[in-house]
Amino acid sequence: MSYLLQTLTRKQDVDKVIRDMLDKVLVLRFGRATDVVCMQLDEILAKTVRDVSKFASIALVDVDAEEIQVYLKYFDITLIPATIFFFNAHHMKMDSGTPDHTKWIGAFHQKQDFIDVVEAIFRGAMKGKLIVRCPLSPERVPKFELLYKNI
Secondary structure, eight states, rough: GGSSSSEOOOOHHHHHHHHOOOOEEEEEEOOOOOOOOHHHHHHHHHHHHTTTTTTTEEEEETTTTTGGHHHHHHHOSSSSSSSEEEEETTTEEEEEESOSSSOOSSOOOOOOHHHHHHHHHHHHHHTOOOOEESSHHHHHHHHOOOOOOOO
């Protein structure tokens, strides 16, 4: 399903789409087209493109592209798929009950979960908030452990 969505492989392309997307939530999925969980997420994203088109735009970012490595370090992307949200070039964060508020790790369970999250981010952003509360119940949020080395 990743062939249905815009795929970014150059840093300049990612910079441009972040900078130029106005009054819409920009959803960037960092991952690989060959990864099983990424494929599940891509299917959900492709199915929802039309439903969220009035308030969001979706793009995929290939983590294996050489120029993209700077973003992987900046956003501390170690687990894929990682979904990051922007609004008017501002990084939007979401309190989903996980240790990391900067990104969504893993796939969404169903199409409506993704729509609810994007809509909550859009509504919060329109009110000037940079962090919003996740509208999903804790059971619908993927769980993961953050491991800190050499602290």
